[in-house]
Amino acid sequence: MNKQISQLGIVAVVLLATLIVGATYWQTWANAGLAERQDNEIRLVAQFSIKRGTIYASDGKTVLARNVVRHVSGQTLYFRRYPTGPLFAHVVGYSTQTRNQTGLEESYNDYLTASNANLDTVFHATLDRLKGSTIKGNNLILSIRPGAQALALRLLQGKCGAVVALNPTTGAVLTMVSSPSYNPNSIEHHFSRIRPLGTCGPLLNRATAGGYVPGSSFKVVTATAALDTGKFTPNSQFYDPGYCIEYGKEVRNAGNPEAPETFGNVTLFQGLQHSINSVFCNVGKAIGAGTILDYMKRFGFYKLPSIELPDSEMIASGLYNHGRLFWPKHPEFQVDPGRLAFGQERLKVTPLQMAMVAATVANHGVEMKPYLVQRVVSPAGKTVTTAHPHAIATVMKPQTASELNAMMQAVVTGGTGTAAQIPGIPVAGKTGTAETAAGSNVYTAWFIAFAPADHPKIAVAVVLEHQVGGFGGVVSAPIAKQVMEALLK
């Protein structure tokens, strides 16, 4: 009988050995895959048992995201509170139990939960894990200035739109506001309290994911192409009949459709100053859509901006066809160069991209990588990483940039953007009033600017949606002016 008993014993041992193999599979091999599943609440709670890092504004004092401690059946859990409410909602985002994370809470989750790969963090997190004490995440200090941010949101009150302000020489984002905003503290338990403003949804970050027709503000891009290729100079002569012939049809200048302005003999300089569509229409036809598209690419159109937000919260700027980004293979046949030149066609651009256009002109043609996080600081106060200014492209020659600078200053001193004048400080800017539907008087109102024009410190883009009869120079320029003033203080 002993032979059979031994065999039975082997079967029993094999069964138990199978269990060890099974445990190894689930606890090591399948571990990562299970941890990624949305319905894995254990993983979620594990995240909440980490003391998530605090997020501060640029002053290092204004708290944008902090923790509240709750003890739940012997576990200490850390939940998020956002003391500034709607003010930083789109930038900071939220981290809640039931919904996905958004904003920097998502893209900086590794730093905030001390699971980033920096040696110091790894060392301390491992030590905490071994000691069994709470793991403490790293803190973030943003580049955004809280005062200007609050002012910008106040100025957008009751309107749909966005304001982005950058430091043109470093790329630091100084203001990023999207209106309507929402209170991130309501996400978890009072989601129904988050209401749209008219047709504008509050969760969308219009600064990076709002695609708007740029209108005349795009003339800065066209002018860059015109000057930088050497085909035109600021003094190039045009005759403006008040319209431009495109495919045998008249395309009238902006303004009152019943009585379009007619300027007669003008230069390219004046064309930008007074935002004359016919001038740019002819420039576009002369240099071709392909050249303008090349310069758009140089400015960073056609790819997501390299800012630290989650990819899902950004869109690329460019031509759009049936809701999708569209890169024409044969621009000479597929794109209307005249309408492209003054920013209509099928263009959709984000406020961030237009702020980067202004910043590049301000920074002598060199485009800087935009960033939101100035510093990551360990719980002990040591700097983990610091943002270093990084040039991502030389878009144009310095000569072109300085010519454009002068032209954009003329816009503010005696053109369409006089409402942006700041006493004692030279301001360069460009207005934009985009038609959203043919023949309607509901516009998307733009203003892009930088100041001080001789030594730029701030570049800004302001967009307002659904402005009935509202011109960029009238409704958006004053907002840009006040934000720049606040930032220059």
Place this chain on the structure above:
Amino acid sequence: MTLSPRNRELAFLCVVGILTAIGFASVYIARQSVVSTASLTYAAIFFALYIAAHVVTRMTVPFADSYLLPIAGLLTAIGLTEIYRLNPRDAFRQGFWIVVAVGLFSATLLFFRHDYRRLESYKYLFGLGAIVLLVLPLAPGIGRTVNGARLWIGVGSLEFQPGELAKIMLIVFLAGYLREKREVLAQGRLKDFGPLLVIWGMAMLVLLETRDLGGGLLYFGIFLGILYAATGRVAYVAVGLALFVVGSIGVWKVTPHVQERVTIWRHPWTSHPVYCPSALHHLALRQDCQGYQEVQGLYSLAHGNYGGTGLGRGIVTTISSTNGNPHTLIPYANTDFIFAVIGQELGLIGTSALLLVYMVFVLRGVRIALLAEDGFSKLLAAGLTFGFALQTFIIVGGIERIIPLTGITLPFVSYGGSSVVANFVLLAGLLLVSNRANRDVLR
């Protein structure tokens, strides 16, 4: 220097005592807000209890195997620590049942210390007893249904799962009957299989009625195991397995409960809502409904990774998003799913170590069966050991998704009075067989 078996047992028990103290201390440190220093007195009482059991083994079975009692002590200590960590009040009740179990363990040893082999003459009584115990939960008035299976009897607040003891009775019957009939059975005449098939058929019917799938698998496995050990005929096992497969398919066809278990096993996650009997709108993702237990068990196991979160530091509750109240993530965490919680808190190191401890227990059991002199003792030890291994496989294999999940306890570790009591009786049986075998060898 070689230690006598009982001195070695005492030394092992001291090690277990130290481990128990460390376990309770770490739960106390990790969960100071919930548990008190009283946890350490648990360890002390626990140790005293095992010393008492040791005194009884010294008196009754001096030559018995020295590993088994300390292993049982270690496993109950792991279980009690984990139960304590989940709910200190349950640990108190479990402690009470361990006292009862050790009492019954001692009584069994004292009663049968001269000769346990007279059990063999009462084999039919044991067979009948097993059936009666299995039918008991079906009796109106005392039967109770828990989690879809009617496995419990209850008088007032006292509940008991008689199936656990039926398992041991069945093993005694099979060992006795097959010892007597093994020669004739080996010849393969059909009429000799009569009583076997009757008992087995009745057991299967009862299990079908009580919907205890894990129990069914366990009893059938034990039956085949002992049958093979007694006759050495692979053909019987093959026929048995074939019958089992045919029977399973039949049961699967007629029982929605079984169909559901198999579906959950094959597809615990769905990406589209499926019919969910407990959901308000009858449609939900399976992982949020019938597959919830299985999936939560896997998440818990996986979260442990290599080293685990540490005792008392695992995540077993979350906060409800609707009302902010804590709710339990793993259902039946202290009974059927205790292995998943251990896996989370002690990691792969812990689960492998635990399974290796089970393996040592099984190997010692096999050794006892091999050393035993007479056929009844051999079959009894082999049956008890194989049943022990199979039960561990059924529940842990269910949690690890190796086989469909069926509710059954993890021997010595799970919360539950009947389970602990039955396993201590099983332990007493193995020690009695071992004592006799070693005594004969030493003589």
